[in-house]
Amino acid sequence: MNAKYQCANCHSVTEIAYTKLKPQTFACPVCSSISQINQTTTEYAGKITGSFKDVYASLNEIVTYNGRTYHIVGISTKQEKGSYVSWNEYILADKNGDLIFLSHGSDFNSYLTEVPLTKEMEEQAKLGGTLKYKGSSFDFDFAQYAVPVAAHGVFFNNILEESYNRTFQHSYNQSQFLSVEKYGDVTEIFFGEYLNKISFRKLFVKERESIYKNNNVLKNLVLFAALIALVIGGLHYVLNYNNINSISYINSIVKTNSTSSQFISPPFEVKGDDKKVKLSFISEVTDPDITLNVSLVNEKTNATHLTETFKHFNNSQNHASGNEVTFCGIDNGSYHLAFHYNFYKYKTENSYDIDYKITIGGVSQVWLYISVIITFALAFAYYYTVINRNHANELQNFNNVHKYKNYEVLKYAGIILGLYIFGNYMFISNLTCNSSKVNTELENANYTGNRVHYIARTYSSSGASHK
Structure with a gap:
């Protein structure tokens, strides 16, 4: 009583x-x-x-x-x-x-x-x-x-x-x-x-209910964000379906005490709508004054795509450079690489070593990952906004998420998807491939290295250490 x-x-x-x-x-x-x-x-x-x-x-x-x-x-x-x-x-x-x-x-x-x-x-x-x-x-x-x-x-x-x-x-x-x-x-x-x-x-009863409701709202918004992320992933494939996969060729050219100033790589094929050929290579020479030109040449027409010049860094131990060049707008066909060094007849002892990797096609996943992360971040931000407005009850059911405040969430989802499509086309798609060149010093003067070291460090996916 x-x-x-x-x-x-x-x-x-x-x-x-x-x-x-x-x-x-x-x-x-x-x-x-x-x-x-x-x-x-x-x-x-x-x-x-x-x-x-x-x-x-x-x-x-x-x-x-x-x-x-x-x-x-x-x-x-x-x-x-x-x-x-x-x-x-x-x-x-x-x-x-x-x-x-x-x-x-x-x-x-x-x-x-x-x-x-x-x-x-x-x-x-x-x-x-x-x-x-x-x-x-x-x-x-x-x-x-x-x-x-x-x-x-x-x-x-x-x-x-x-x-x-x-x-x-x-x-x-x-x-x-x-x-x-x-x-x-x-x-x-x-x-x-x-x-x-x-x-x-x-x-406390009311607090347990509040925690449950808030968690339920968060769960629903995260599920909605996951759905948007799934759509983004699908769009990524649709927008770049001809370039999603990549083909790689790895090879090495070693010319010791050579008097030749030009080396030709074995031929390789460019198929489909890849549009882009990316070359990553390490060139090592014995003469610090030597520079290197690299060209992409069509085997059938002899048409040359974008000749780039690379300078070798001068140190007392080796003259090795880590280089990268991207060729854009490449048609289907068979191609080879032409490496051309400036030639000095009086230096017959010169040595030229090249390890290279050719990647045909492939699309960067950066914009995809960034977009997914932003989508989930916005879901959490929106969650806290909803809670602060005390509108948790309206979002207890997943079906109500897209109807909340006159389809406000759908509007945000449309903005996210629109920005993703625009950003994908502008920055990721091979249709907007930009020719580029990177030239960096590979080793410092205190480390001589060896060819196995270079290959493992630059191209291996096994995670080989520097030491």
Whole structure:
């Protein structure tokens, strides 16, 4: 049987889950008046005119903690005197009248239970040094005066009074503390433990529902983003279906003490609509003054595509360059590479070594990956926007996502897809292939290297190390 409390001001009656303990004051949830509780009557004692801040629960709500069932019989918001720092406190009682307390603020969530106050502990608390409890030391951390801002339900002290609170932190376990609270002439001490915020919120029905709804909204938006990402992947294939796959040729040309100034690679085929031939090669010479020209030549017509000149870097150990050149607008047919060095007849000891890799076709996946990442990032940003607008209920079902706010999500999805198609054509598709050349120093003067080292470092996919 629940206990009934009548407000001494507005005379409304509030039922609160029964507790065998006898409360001292009653805070009316209708008019916020405070009534002093006598044995059978209530007497008006004052009024709290503030409002609750971020309260998680309501009166009579059931909370299960450590396997025991409690009812919330009192809720209050308190504020540090002289500041805007506030927190909420909940009084929970089981059917036997045993009490526990829950409290949370902007930077903490805690569980508290009252412990017997000894004369020694009370004296130690006054000194503000160290409290001893169950063989552990708790060091003084901070003190504050707390004033009530809002209250509903029953309380076992005069809720109108300000309190003087002192917190003592466990010397080693930072998750435990003692709270010494003084109301008027009465001093109480509570043992407390800090709780994880999510675990704390899940103790309350409304918060569990809120977490579920928010997670459900996030899940639905991520599913929608995954659908858009799947469409982007399909578009990537459709826009570049002739160039998705690539064919590679790897070969080496070594000419020791050669008097020839030109070397020809074995022929290779360009098929389909690849449009692009990318050449990556390492050239190593014994003369720092030598430069290299490379050309792509059509075997049938002898037509030459884009001759590029590469300079060799001068160091005392080797003259090796890592080079890369892209040939664009290549028609179908058979081709070979022509490597041409400037020739010095008086240097017959010159050595020319080339390791090369030819990649025909292939499309960069960078824009695809970036677009997918952006899509999911926007889904998360939109999720937080939705939550801030308190519209989680509208998005509980996946089918409602595209209908929300007059197809607003579809509009964003269309913008993402449109930007992807435009960016793909402008920056990725081989239809807009750009001829390019890269020339870098391969090794420093302190490392001579060898041909196996060069091949493994540059072309191997096995992850060979530098050493």
